Amino acid sequence: MTEQASAGSNSNHWPAxxxxxxxxxxxxxxxxxxxxxxxxxxAALADGPSRLRAPLHxxxxxxxxxALRALGARxxxxxxxxxxxxxxxxxxxxxxxxxxxTRVDCGLAGTVMRFVPPLAALCTGTVTFDGDPQARKRPMxxxxxxxxxxxxxxxxxxxxxxxFTLAASGDVDGGHLVIDAGASSQFVSALLLVGAKFxxxxxxxxxxxxxxxxxxxxxxxxxxxxxxxxxxxSRQNHWVVRPGPVKAFDVTVEQDLSNAGPFLAAAxxxxxxxxxxxxxxxxxxxxxxxRSILAQLGATVSYENGTLTVTGGAEITGAQLADTSELAPTxxxxxxxxxxxxxxxxxxxxxxHETDRLAALVAEINALGGxxxxxxxxxxxxxxxxxGGVFHSYEDHRMxxxxxIIGLAVEGVEVExxxxxxxxxxxxxxxxxxLFETSVRQSEAGAL
Numbered sequence: 001m002t003e004q005a006s007a008g009s010n011s012n013h014w015p016a017x018x019x020x021x022x023x024x025x026x027x028x029x030x031x032x033x034x035x036x037x038x039x040x041x042x043a044a045l046a047d048g049p050s051r052l053r054a055p056l057h058x059x060x061x062x063x064x065x066x067a068l069r070a071l072g073a074r075x076x077x078x079x080x081x082x083x084x085x086x087x088x089x090x091x092x093x094x095x096x097x098x099x100x101x102t103r104v105d106c107g108l109a110g111t112v113m114r115f116v117p118p119l120a121a122l123c124t125g126t127v128t129f130d131g132d133p134q135a136r137k138r139p140m141x142x143x144x145x146x147x148x149x150x151x152x153x154x155x156x157x158x159x160x161x162x163x164f165t166l167a168a169s170g171d172v173d174g175g176h177l178v179i180d181a182g183a184s185s186q187f188v189s190a191l192l193l194v195g196a197k198f199x200x201x202x203x204x205x206x207x208x209x210x211x212x213x214x215x216x217x218x219x220x221x222x223x224x225x226x227x228x229x230x231x232x233x234s235r236q237n238h239w240v241v242r243p244g245p246v247k248a249f250d251v252t253v254e255q256d257l258s259n260a261g262p263f264l265a266a267a268x269x270x271x272x273x274x275x276x277x278x279x280x281x282x283x284x285x286x287x288x289x290x291r292s293i294l295a296q297l298g299a300t301v302s303y304e305n306g307t308l309t310v311t312g313g314a315e316i317t318g319a320q321l322a323d324t325s326e327l328a329p330t331x332x333x334x335x336x337x338x339x340x341x342x343x344x345x346x347x348x349x350x351x352x353h354e355t356d357r358l359a360a361l362v363a364e365i366n367a368l369g370g371x372x373x374x375x376x377x378x379x380x381x382x383x384x385x386x387x388g389g390v391f392h393s394y395e396d397h398r399m400x401x402x403x404x405i406i407g408l409a410v411e412g413v414e415v416e417x418x419x420x421x422x423x424x425x426x427x428x429x430x431x432x433x434x435l436f437e438t439s440v441r442q443s444e445a446g447a448l
Contacts, residue, residue: 014418016407017436021443022272025435027263030084031056031253033424037064037111041193043090044073048248050090054082055253059423060109067104067116072097096170099125106131114186118194121152124170130163139183139352146179174198180208189220195241196229206237212349213325219284257287261330262401268312269408279308318342333402335381336365348377355394388412397423
């Protein structure tokens with residue numbers, strides 16, 4: 001990671017706001033990327049037009065929209081009541097649609113590079129998939145193997161990664177398919193989302209080590225059932241999707257609970273209080289784990305009338321935390337500020353995310369004077385005083401927000417390329433500044 005960090009040192013640096021006192025804020029965050037992109041795929045397959053209310057508007061969602069448009073869906077913006085942009089009206093793709101030759105830009109979006117190829121197989125034509133240079137390093141072998149197992153002709157140059165080109169015939173038989181989804185739950189979700197449109201449906205079987213982030217697969221199953229698709233997930237590592245229609249829908253997308261994490265973390269980093277209204281009582285989002293994670297790190301967490309409130313304790317306490325998944329960078333930032341040792345386990349798959357997040361977190365925490373090390377499946381983070389410096393993002397939105405969290409408590413931290421947060425939350429710098437200003441007001445009031 002040293003070479004990449006050095007290369008990034010000439011990029012634009014964002015001075016992370018240092019909080020002079022506790023924050024005290026009520027924060028609304030944009031919609032869930034995971035839900036928005038799942039609903040977009042299903043809207044492209046539905047039996048009529050669908051509406052997404054208050055969806056996410058970010059680089060990842062725009063890449064998904066552009067991909068669906070390339071395959072023949074019509075996606076239109078229409079006024080709505082969302083705080084962060086218009087609603088979306090989606091007219092589905094005609095199954096078997098003749099595409100000719102087209103290209104899909106996946107950017108660095110795992111949902112696009114994994115969810116869209118099985119959907120493209122239901123069209124007719126040649127579709128080339130590529131993305132950012134870093135995207136070519138992300139695991140794609142299971143998607144490529146699955147498509148070939150379904151009879152889809154595909155040329156990947158023997159690299160089992162982006163870029164690749166598939167020749168779609170407009171029809172997929174489906175049936176029993178065995179894959180290894182040990183590198184990402186998205187390999188499972190991608191196939192489940194389109195399985196109902198295969199001629200024989202889909203019986204997907206995972207063989208190999210355990211599927212990481214199974215919460216995301218549960219989310220996919222729940223969303224499928226909400227639009228009338230029959231899914232049987234009663235057997236471990238088996239998912240059966242029956243062939244049939246995907247019902248058109250009108251849905252309000254939940255706010256992104258994972259992206260709410262850095263704001264909640266600010267309460268611990270500054271010994272303040274942050275409230276998130278509109279927190280769902282029941283949800284399939286992995287971000288709901290913040291309730292337990294932050295409590296284990298010493299916060300007081302309460303939920304009342306749809307609002308989640310987190311108040312930081314006298315200090316952040318280290319903890320042993322398993323399966324934090326995409327929440328790990330935010331969690332690791334708090335652990336770097338803790339007064340005792342923390343161990344994060346069950347997150348080896350983060351090495352294949354937007355960057356190798358485990359190596360990146362160790363490099364950046366230690367560069368600020370911390371004491372972090374990798375283990376086979378996670379991290380050990382020990383208490384050590386931190387100092388200012390550059391926190392590199394590696395073009396990874398969750399690394400950028402981790403640096404911002406540390407910057408609240410450590411003066412002189414600069415985040416390299418804060419703009420990478422536009423992947424899932426373009427509004428992050430503004431919302432973070434608003435949060436920081438509450439600490440300034442609190443500090444000024446205390447000085448009077």
